[in-house]
Amino acid sequence: MSTRTPSKLEKILAAGHLAVTSECGPPRGSDPEAITRKAEMIKDYVDAINITDNQTSVTRLCSLASCIHLKKMGVEPTLQMVTRDRNRIALQSDILGAASFDIYNILCLSGDHQIFGDSPQGQNVFDIDSIQLIQTVRLMRDEGKFLGGDEIKRPPQMFVGAAANPFADPFEIRVPRLAKKIAAGVEFIQTQCIYNLEKFELWVKQARDRGLHEKVYILAGVTPFKSAGMAKYMKNRVPGMDVPDEVVKRMSGVPKEKQAQEGIDICVETIQRLKEVEGVKGFHIMAIEWEEKVPEIVERGGLYPRPKGIDN
Amino acid sequence: MIRSITRQKPEEELDQLLDGLGRVFIIGCGTCVTLTHTGGEPEVKAMKETLSNKGKLVTGEMVLPVACDNLTAEALKEYGEQIEQSDVLLIMTCAFGVQTIARQLEKMVVPALDTLFMGKETGVGQFDEICTQCGTCILGETGGICPVTSCHKGLVNGPCGGTSNGKCEIDSEKDCAWTLIYSRLKELNRLDSMRKMQKPRNHHGEPSPGKFKLSA
Numbered sequence: 001m002s003t004r005t006p007s008k009l010e011k012i013l014a015a016g017h018l019a020v021t022s023e024c025g026p027p028r029g030s031d032p033e034a035i036t037r038k039a040e041m042i043k044d045y046v047d048a049i050n051i052t053d054n055q056t057s058v059t060r061l062c063s064l065a066s067c068i069h070l071k072k073m074g075v076e077p078t079l080q081m082v083t084r085d086r087n088r089i090a091l092q093s094d095i096l097g098a099a100s101f102d103i104y105n106i107l108c109l110s111g112d113h114q115i116f117g118d119s120p121q122g123q124n125v126f127d128i129d130s131i132q133l134i135q136t137v138r139l140m141r142d143e144g145k146f147l148g149g150d151e152i153k154r155p156p157q158m159f160v161g162a163a164a165n166p167f168a169d170p171f172e173i174r175v176p177r178l179a180k181k182i183a184a185g186v187e188f189i190q191t192q193c194i195y196n197l198e199k200f201e202l203w204v205k206q207a208r209d210r211g212l213h214e215k216v217y218i219l220a221g222v223t224p225f226k227s228a229g230m231a232k233y234m235k236n237r238v239p240g241m242d243v244p245d246e247v248v249k250r251m252s253g254v255p256k257e258k259q260a261q262e263g264i265d266i267c268v269e270t271i272q273r274l275k276e277v278e279g280v281k282g283f284h285i286m287a288i289e290w291e292e293k294v295p296e297i298v299e300r301g302g303l304y305p306r307p308k309g310i311d312n
Numbered sequence: 313m314i315r316s317i318t319r320q321k322p323e324e325e326l327d328q329l330l331d332g333l334g335r336v337f338i339i340g341c342g343t344c345v346t347l348t349h350t351g352g353e354p355e356v357k358a359m360k361e362t363l364s365n366k367g368k369l370v371t372g373e374m375v376l377p378v379a380c381d382n383l384t385a386e387a388l389k390e391y392g393e394q395i396e397q398s399d400v401l402l403i404m405t406c407a408f409g410v411q412t413i414a415r416q417l418e419k420m421v422v423p424a425l426d427t428l429f430m431g432k433e434t435g436v437g438q439f440d441e442i443c444t445q446c447g448t449c450i451l452g453e454t455g456g457i458c459p460v461t462s463c464h465k466g467l468v469n470g471p472c473g474g475t476s477n478g479k480c481e482i483d484s485e486k487d488c489a490w491t492l493i494y495s496r497l498k499e500l501n502r503l504d505s506m507r508k509m510q511k512p513r514n515h516h517g518e519p520s521p522g523k524f525k526l527s528a
Contacts, residue, residue, distance in 0.1 A: 001331070061428050084465070088512060110472050113464055113482045124465065128512045131469040147512065165473030173494055173506070180507060239474040239481030269393060 006312040007104035007159035008076045009048040013217045016129040019282030023050035038291045045298040048076040057117025062108035082111025087127040095190040099156030107161040131184045138185035155202030166203035167242035175206040190284040193223040196242040204279045223286045225263035228252040271301035315344040316406035318425040329422045337398035341379035341405035351404030353523025371397040385416045447517030453505045455496030462489035468510040
């Protein structure tokens with residue numbers, strides 16, 4: 001596929017490499033080192049780093065400022081943007097702000113409902129949804145226009161991503177939902193964490209059957225379990241998450257001190273298996289507050305070294 | 313029938329609102345708040361007792377037939393003297409009633425209730441918000457189920473990734489609006505509707521505050 005933006009991530013995908021992205025959650029404070037320290041650990045092992053946008057609706061340092069810190073380090077950021085907190089004026093304004101720092105990747109999300117976070121009484125904005133945000137970025141980039149129709153001077157140049165959850169139900173609408181995001185203009189997808197490989201492979205197959213794998217780059221999302229407790233928590237408490245019983249059993253079957261390693265092993269095996277699936281174009285490794293393990297996962301997953309000499 | 317759904321304010325809040333106001337006239341309503349047991353005859357009587365126990369002088373009480381109706385002005389006149397003697401009107405109606413009364417009388421008003429939403433009685437004692445009066449109705453494309461109201465995120469282009477066993481991620485007791493829409497459209501053989509790109513909503517369709525005038 002040809003490229004449309006200066007995004008390094010896009011170039012790597014277009015060149016046919018399996019891409020590797022990861023993510024960092026910003027701190028609940030203003031210390032920039034909380035971000036740069038995490039990024040330092042993983043920057044040589046990934047092509048771009050997502051910065052989450054007040055994930056789980058807990059107030060944190062903003063994604064845009066965090067992305068700028070990455071940019072200053074020479075790391076390629078992916079700006080995550082949720083539609084939960086800002087109306088269309090603020091969203092477009094922040095997109096321009098990011099573009100002014102030459103941030104070239106954006107992930108368009110609706111966002112967790114605010115009831116999960118530290119401000120359950122806050123206004124739930126959702127002026128536009130994730131699909132409309134995808135359309136908005138594409139309009140701003142490709143036509144150089146605001147939603148209101150006016151012209152943008154120096155439009156943003158962003159590679160446009162979105163999330164997909166193959167595991168939420170009803171399952172039969174999950175591929176049509178992907179198709180709708182593609183029709184809206186999405187160019188890459190990062191999926192929900194994958195533990196149920198059969199179901200994920202079925203989802204990719206259905207996407208392939210409709211030719212969708214040639215219209216969008218799908219990055220498979222993986223998250224290593226730190227413990228059997230985390231596996232159980234994700235299975236029972238996290239909405240839209242599918243953790244099969246045998247995975248929980250496998251984590252519980254090893255002594256506590258070895259569970260972290262078992263979690264990494266499962267993650268590596270997942271990558272090795274999914275690398276072979278037609279339509280999977282890379283991996284998004286979400287090592288939640290466990291960034292130091294990303295290098296090991298990337299290396300053992302056979303995804304190291306990362307392509308050199310590809311830049312903005 | 314549409315009902316204005318209300319909830320009684322916490323006692324501490326009412327105490328604060330009535331602080332320093334010794335003479336109270338209480339007004340209830342015979343319509344929605346009677347149905348929801350928040351401001352009908354029995355609730356007005358109970359409020360009278362509560363306030364008396366707190367040392368307030370209740371100069372009188374009444375239950376208007378329909379507080380938000382224009383005839384309220386006439387009904388209030390019957391209690392002119394008792395109202396006159398009071399420092400404050402404690403109004404156990406929805407905010408429509410409170411404002412209708414406030415426009416009629418030069419008296420301080422204190423609402424005893426919080427007004428939650430316009431609801432429909434969907435079962436015995438069960439009231440649901442099914443329309444937020446957004447001004448840009450898309451029910452024709454969603455099988456008659458409103459995602460603007462029934463989805464907690466008001467998503468108009470399909471579900472988020474948080475649906476679990478057909479329930480919403482924020483409330484396992486609540487059906488996912490988009491799962492309901494999907495099932496309905498499937499039944500009707502109209503799944504194509506889900507492919508339609510809904511544009512960003514026109515919030516000017518419901519300019520706030522809303523105003524409407526019949527043309528001559």
